[in-house]
Amino acid sequence: MKVYKKIRNVPWLWVIVSRARYLPGFYWLWKRSFPTSTVHWRRHYERGGDSGPGSYGIFASYKAKLVNEAVRDRAIRSIVELGCGDGNQLAYLEVDRYLGLDISKVAIEHCIARHGDNKKRSFIWYDPNFFHDPLRIVSADCAISLDVVFHLIEDDVFEKYMHNLFNCARRFVIIYALDEEEVQREHVSVRIRKYSDYIAAQIPEFRVALHVAKQGEFADFYVYERISDTA
Numbered sequence: 001m002k003v004y005k006k007i008r009n010v011p012w013l014w015v016i017v018s019r020a021r022y023l024p025g026f027y028w029l030w031k032r033s034f035p036t037s038t039v040h041w042r043r044h045y046e047r048g049g050d051s052g053p054g055s056y057g058i059f060a061s062y063k064a065k066l067v068n069e070a071v072r073d074r075a076i077r078s079i080v081e082l083g084c085g086d087g088n089q090l091a092y093l094e095v096d097r098y099l100g101l102d103i104s105k106v107a108i109e110h111c112i113a114r115h116g117d118n119k120k121r122s123f124i125w126y127d128p129n130f131f132h133d134p135l136r137i138v139s140a141d142c143a144i145s146l147d148v149v150f151h152l153i154e155d156d157v158f159e160k161y162m163h164n165l166f167n168c169a170r171r172f173v174i175i176y177a178l179d180e181e182e183v184q185r186e187h188v189s190v191r192i193r194k195y196s197d198y199i200a201a202q203i204p205e206f207r208v209a210l211h212v213a214k215q216g217e218f219a220d221f222y223v224y225e226r227i228s229d230t231a
Helices: 002-008 011-020 027-033 037-046 057-073 105-115 155-167 195-202
Strands: 078-082 097-102 121-125 140-146 169-176 206-212 221-226
Touching (some): 057 169, 105 121, 169 206
Parallel strands (some): 078 097, 097 121
Antiparallel strands (some): 169 221, 206 221
C-alpha cells in the first residue's frame, strides 16, 4: 500500500509503471504496488475519478435497456444497487424506488448531490466489514450489480459481496458483468470470474430466469429469480 502511494505521487514513475505492467516480468511490480480493491476504489473517487466508461454513453444505455425491460416485465417496484458509483447510471434507470450503496463516501456524496431531491432515491455508504443484515432491513424487489463483480479481486471480498447482494433481493437479482474465467490477468484491478458457477453452487435458492450472452464489447446480463427462502 505504501509502495502504491509513493508511485502514484510521482507522475513520471506512475506513467512508466502503468505501461510496464502489461509487459512480461513486470506484472509482479504492479501487483505489489496495488492496495486492496476497496482501498483502490475509495482512492479513485477521492482523486476525482468517476464510475468509468461503463456507466456513460452507449454502455450505460445498453445496460439500462436490459434493466428497464426486466423491471417492466417482472413488475419490479424497488431496486437496491450494491455498488452504485457516482449515480450517472441511475439517471438511465426507470424504477419507482431505488436504494444505492457504495464503498466510497465520495461516490455517495455525488449521488446525493445529483439525485437527492428525489424522495424515492436513497443512498447509504456501504462498508462490507460492517454490514450484517440477516433481517434483510436493506432489501428490495430486485438487487442489482452493474460492472462490479470483476473489480472484486480478493476471493473473500467477492464471496461476501455476492452473499450480501443476494440477501438484499426479495425476488430477483440482476448482474451485468463478463461471466468467464480469464486465462491470464491483464490488469491488476480486474479479475474476470465465472460467477454463474459460484452462484449455482453456493446460492441455490436462486435460479437463472434470463441470460443475455455477451455481445461484442457488452458483457453478460443475468436475471436470477428466488425459488426458495432459506432464511
